[in-house]
Amino acid sequence: MSSTNKDRLDGALKRFGSHPAISKLREFLLMAPDEELFHIDPVRLAEQWNLRRQAVLEILLRAVRFEILGMEWIFHCPTCGGVAKESLQLAHTHEHEFCPVCRVDFRNVLDENVEVFFSVNLEIRNLPTSLREEHEQQIIEDIANNGRHVWRNGGTIKGVEILNHPIFREIFGGETIPLDQSLEIRAATVLFSDVTGSTAMYERLGDAQAYRIIRNHFDLVFQAIGEHDGVPIKTIGDEVMGVFVDEVSAVRAAFAMQDALSSSNESRTDGEKLTLKIGVHRGPVIAVTLNDRIDYFGRTVNIAARIQAVSGPGQLSMGEAFIRAPGVKEALQGRVSRVKRGAVRMKGIDTPVQVYRAAMGQAESF
Numbered sequence: 347m348s349s350t351n352k353d354r355l356d357g358a359l360k361r362f363g364s365h366p367a368i369s370k371l372r373e374f375l376l377m378a379p380d381e382e383l384f385h386i387d388p389v390r391l392a393e394q395w396n397l398r399r400q401a402v403l404e405i406l407l408r409a410v411r412f413e414i415l416g417m418e419w420i421f422h423c424p425t426c427g428g429v430a431k432e433s434l435q436l437a438h439t440h441e442h443e444f445c446p447v448c449r450v451d452f453r454n455v456l457d458e459n460v461e462v463f464f465s466v467n468l469e470i471r472n473l474p475t476s477l478r479e480e481h482e483q484q485i486i487e488d489i490a491n492n493g494r495h496v497w498r499n500g501g502t503i504k505g506v507e508i509l510n511h512p513i514f515r516e517i518f519g520g521e522t523i524p525l526d527q528s529l530e531i532r533a534a535t536v537l538f539s540d541v542t543g544s545t546a547m548y549e550r551l552g553d554a555q556a557y558r559i560i561r562n563h564f565d566l567v568f569q570a571i572g573e574h575d576g577v578p579i580k581t582i583g584d585e586v587m588g589v590f591v592d593e594v595s596a597v598r599a600a601f602a603m604q605d606a607l608s609s610s611n612e613s614r615t616d617g618e619k620l621t622l623k624i625g626v627h628r629g630p631v632i633a634v635t636l637n638d639r640i641d642y643f644g645r646t647v648n649i650a651a652r653i654q655a656v657s658g659p660g661q662l663s664m665g666e667a668f669i670r671a672p673g674v675k676e677a678l679q680g681r682v683s684r685v686k687r688g689a690v691r692m693k694g695i696d697t698p699v700q701v702y703r704a705a706m707g708q709a710e711s712f
């Protein structure tokens with residue numbers, strides 16, 4: 347087994363702070379065979395550490411922050427599966443790549459051809475160079491013998507999982523996509539929330555007091571998004587936009603927001619109560635950098651915003667692609683007694699959009 351710089355590791359772990367997984371991470375870095383520390387498998391760690399995948403990714407990202415691990419973005423050719431480009435930073439990515447083997451240009455899609463992998467920092471543990479060489483050789487042989495290298499398995503971390511990980515945003519918030527570039531995501535879940543009654547509340551309570559209530563609502567909504575593996579993207583007036591990799595998490599976040607707002611309403615007088623309305627849709631988006639932050643644009647984002655706009659007070663309204671995603675109907679069961687479907691005409695969109703509405707609280711009706 348390769349040598350470990352224990353002092354350096356312990357120094358870095360000290361800066362990591364008091365995280366419950368630190369001793370497990372330490373043991374892994376000291377004891378695991380070399381090959382497990384190159385291209386770290388989050389599925390294996392999730393099993394060994396008895397943690398969710400998202401929690402393992404959090405630890406890996408924090409370990410990158412303290413230079414215990416390194417992180418690489420890999421851009422695979424969609425035709426042969428080979429590596430068209432490797433990059434240590436998102437800031438060095440481009441929307442197009444070229445595969446020298448297939449001689450084709452292709453567009454990068456964060457949930458299709460972009461992989462992120464973590465390996466131990468060689469200054470923490472000095473892995474033999476043969477590991478990387480053998481890995482690269484394997485790719486060449488796969489393409490030569492089978493026409494393609496299969497790089498995706500259950501342990502593969504897709505670029506979208508990292509870009510949309512709350513901890514990536516927290517730690518690497520300054521790391522953005524180049525200004526003139528955009529990266530596609532084939533299937534993102536976009537959620538918009540808004541509150542009803544805020545205009546009247548500002549009139550009644552005055553700006554400072556009304557804003558305090560709105561501000562508190564932002565905290566609750568942001569918290570619900572973050573706790574359900576989503577990323578709050580921005581606020582627009584009283585609206586909040588959030589993005590999720592997983593649709594079921596978006597459903598859970600919507601109900602968590604509703605529950606949090608209901609309980610905060612209990613301690614408020616009638617004139618201070620807010621009612622939430624939520625719209626969710628799923629589909630392709632592009633990720634870009636705007637105002638030094640990663641933001642999302644595209645038809646799916648526009649439709650999600652419109653679905654939210656036609657949502658009634660206390661309603662969760664959903665687009666067809668979202669409600670049909672695996673697990674969504676099951677996640678709604680138990681919280682929603684019925685879902686009402688209706689076609690809605692939206693400005694600028696030729697065909698009517700199917701919207702599925704559900705009342706989130708028992709007291710609400712539609």
Ligand SMILES: [Zn+2]
Nearest residue numbers: 423426445448
């Ligand atoms: Zn290729």
